[in-house]
Amino acid sequence: MAATELKLAWRNIWRNRRRTFITVASIFFGVILCTLMSSMQNGTYSKMIDNVVSFYSGYVQIHHPNYWESKSIDDLIIPDDSLINKVKESEHIELIVPRIESFALMSYGENTKGGMLIGIKPEEENELTGLKKWVSKGRYLNTKDDGILIAVNLARNLNVEVGDTVALISQGHHGYSASGLFPVAGILEFPFPALNNFGTYITLEQAQLFFSAPDMATSLVLTVDDYDKVYPAKDNLVDKLGEKYSIMTWDEMDPVTKQMIEGDKGQGIIMKGILYILIGFGVFSTVIMMIAERRKELGVMVAIGMNKLKLARVLFYETVLIGITGIVTGFLVSLPLVIWLVHKPIPLGGEVASVYEEFGMEPAIYFGADSMVFGGQILVVIGITILVSIYPITKIMRLKVTKSLRS
Amino acid sequence: MNVIETNNLTKTYNDSEVEVHAVQGIDLKIEEGEFTAIVGPSGCGKTTFLNMVGGLDQPTSGTVRVGDTYVNELKSSELIDFRLHNIGFVFQAYNLIPVLTARENVEFIMQLQGKDKKEREQRASNLLTEVGLGDRINSRPSRLSGGQQQRVAVARALASKPKFVLADEPTANLDSKSTETLLDMMEKLNKEENITFIFSTHDMRVVNKARRVIKLEDGKIISDERKS
Numbered sequence: 111m112a113a114t115e116l117k118l119a120w121r122n123i124w125r126n127r128r129r130t131f132i133t134v135a136s137i138f139f140g141v142i143l144c145t146l147m148s149s150m151q152n153g154t155y156s157k158m159i160d161n162v163v164s165f166y167s168g169y170v171q172i173h174h175p176n177y178w179e180s181k182s183i184d185d186l187i188i189p190d191d192s193l194i195n196k197v198k199e200s201e202h203i204e205l206i207v208p209r210i211e212s213f214a215l216m217s218y219g220e221n222t223k224g225g226m227l228i229g230i231k232p233e234e235e236n237e238l239t240g241l242k243k244w245v246s247k248g249r250y251l252n253t254k255d256d257g258i259l260i261a262v263n264l265a266r267n268l269n270v271e272v273g274d275t276v277a278l279i280s281q282g283h284h285g286y287s288a289s290g291l292f293p294v295a296g297i298l299e300f301p302f303p304a305l306n307n308f309g310t311y312i313t314l315e316q317a318q319l320f321f322s323a324p325d326m327a328t329s330l331v332l333t334v335d336d337y338d339k340v341y342p343a344k345d346n347l348v349d350k351l352g353e354k355y356s357i358m359t360w361d362e363m364d365p366v367t368k369q370m371i372e373g374d375k376g377q378g379i380i381m382k383g384i385l386y387i388l389i390g391f392g393v394f395s396t397v398i399m400m401i402a403e404r405r406k407e408l409g410v411m412v413a414i415g416m417n418k419l420k421l422a423r424v425l426f427y428e429t430v431l432i433g434i435t436g437i438v439t440g441f442l443v444s445l446p447l448v449i450w451l452v453h454k455p456i457p458l459g460g461e462v463a464s465v466y467e468e469f470g471m472e473p474a475i476y477f478g479a480d481s482m483v484f485g486g487q488i489l490v491v492i493g494i495t496i497l498v499s500i501y502p503i504t505k506i507m508r509l510k511v512t513k514s515l516r517s
Numbered sequence: 518m519n520v521i522e523t524n525n526l527t528k529t530y531n532d533s534e535v536e537v538h539a540v541q542g543i544d545l546k547i548e549e550g551e552f553t554a555i556v557g558p559s560g561c562g563k564t565t566f567l568n569m570v571g572g573l574d575q576p577t578s579g580t581v582r583v584g585d586t587y588v589n590e591l592k593s594s595e596l597i598d599f600r601l602h603n604i605g606f607v608f609q610a611y612n613l614i615p616v617l618t619a620r621e622n623v624e625f626i627m628q629l630q631g632k633d634k635k636e637r638e639q640r641a642s643n644l645l646t647e648v649g650l651g652d653r654i655n656s657r658p659s660r661l662s663g664g665q666q667q668r669v670a671v672a673r674a675l676a677s678k679p680k681f682v683l684a685d686e687p688t689a690n691l692d693s694k695s696t697e698t699l700l701d702m703m704e705k706l707n708k709e710e711n712i713t714f715i716f717s718t719h720d721m722r723v724v725n726k727a728r729r730v731i732k733l734e735d736g737k738i739i740s741d742e743r744k745s
Contacts (some may be wrong), residue, residue, distance in 0.1 A: 114625070114628055118614070118616060118617070121616035121617075122616055125615070125616060406610075406612065407612065407614065407615070410606075410608065410612040410614075411614070412597060413571075413573055413600065413606055414600065414601070414606055414626060414629075414673070415597055415598070415600045415601025415602070415626065415629050415630075415677070416597070416601075416629055417594070417597055417598075417629075418594075418597070420629075511573050511574075512568055512573050512574045515573070515608070
């Protein structure tokens with residue numbers, strides 16, 4: 111009987127082809143629009159998080175409990191084998207990169223500028239942030255290097271070139287004074303201005319020596335095997351390391367990005383909500399018409415012996431079939447479109463590009479193909495059609511045969 | 518043997534401010550194999566009476582017994598099942614399911630009864646052949662004339678092997694030729710297969726064919742004639 115009910119439902123929805131086409135088309139375009147919107151949000155957020163994570167913070171960092179508040183060179187951790195092994199043993203951790211960083215004054219000739227001095231392990235850092243690819247002049251650091259990498263704007267302000275030597279002054283660990291001379295090994299040019307203004311890199315060994323903090327670090331920067339595992343990874347680390355260390359996720363370190371994403375997500379939900387309400391009313395009006403014009407026919411079906419539940423099922427199938435037809439066609443078009451856009455982000459130019467760069471993002475519209483980009487729309491439309499189908503079901507259950515036959 | 522027996526059957530409508538006594542205490546027995554016409558002017562209670570006999574409407578008082586079942590005591594869901602297995606309906610406006618072919622319309626009832634596919638197909642083909650539409654079994658109602666649609670409706674009414682067929686003004690929308698064909702066919706089914714037919718009608722051609730004519734007026738039987 112289910113096959114007959116489905117056959118009846120399918121044929122019924124095509125009785126008024128034009129109306130069904132319009133309803134299906136509204137779902138079709140709605141699904142495409144919402145999928146593209148979700149995909150764009152997904153891609154943009156991923157890119158934002160990726161920027162935060164891959165340019166600098168990693169997904170998780172381990173610090174001295176006071177470091178994040180004080181940012182002091184006195185609040186350091188010792189990344190010895192015991193700590194590293196515990197972190198390695200923790201679930202979901204992929205990469206462990208130590209850093210030591212603090213502010214320093216940099217001087218060349220008559221010019222002096224402040225900047226962030228970051229001590230890194232060149233290989234590991236490159237694996238985490240891809241730092242090497244931003245070297246626009248000179249060369250990248252090697253493990254035993256005594257040179258320095260300077261961001262392009264800072265280099266310009268100091269008027270230094272590759273091969274020049276800059277003098278650095280800062281405060282060392284526990285009140286030691288820190289000073290040193292570092293030949294410029296390379297100039298870094300990041301794709302956005304913020305980092306180009308103050309970033310300088312030397313090797314971790316040189317930095318530990320400079321800050322008089324042998325074997326110490328300000329942070330252990332970690333990556334995880336899957337973005338979804340950030341919070342479980344943090345929980346595991348908290349369990350393993352206890353309160354001796356502060357463990358922070360990327361969004362705790364960069365709440366602004368997190369808030370931007372949440373705010374934008376909210377806007378997206380409102381826009382999609384409006385679109386789906388319109389779609390819902392479109393489907394609803396079609397269903398109302400379908401019931402109204404078949405009132406007598408429905409009465410006849412009950413009169414000749416069709417159980418009301420079975421008839422309600424037919425009408426439920428009709429509503430859901432309209433929804434599914436819209437979903438499937440919308441999905442078939444949006445899937446290749448989204449996949450293409452994921453591989454071909456839309457480049458931006460002019461002022462919009464500058465705004466993107468100011469926010470530390472590459473000037474392009476990125477798209478994502480997360481399963482929820484598609485799944486979300488499918489679930490929402492199915493939800494809408496199920497909600498709408500309550501109306502015909504109620505109508506059938508309340509149907510008075512004699513009244514319907516008279517209509 | 519009585520197929521239908523009504524006892525003091527009454528229906529009063531209270532929908533408006535004025536009470537309408539559509540059917541007033543009808544006592545009637547209809548035997549198996551009868552070919553009965555219920556006649557009377559518009560508003561005399563023909564359709565209301567048929568609706569109560571067919572379990573489509575509940576009486577205000579009185580009883581309707583079909584075989585051993587008191588129809589007026591059945592619940593709504595039981596009534597649907599009862600109609601499915603006991604009563605065939607033929608409506609004035611044919612009321613076939615427009616998205617199904619003639620054969621599918623006839624099969625539909627049997628499908629609701631849970632009959633298997635082979636039996637359904639066989640019986641649907643036989644019934645449609647019997648009503649003279651063997652060559653139109655795959656046509657949808659919109660492709661059939663009014664007379665042909667009404668013949669499909671008769672085949673559908675018979676598909677469930679009902680105890681009787683209720684036909685509410687079955688010829689009202691048909692031309693003379695179609696009416697004649699339809700009545701001849703129903704008379705043949707009545708005589709050869711002993712199927713009980715009950716009509717409500719204004720149509721004298723139906724009245725002339727009927728072997729029993731019950732006349733209603735103001736919801737009461739004013740005459741009940743049997744022809745020899």
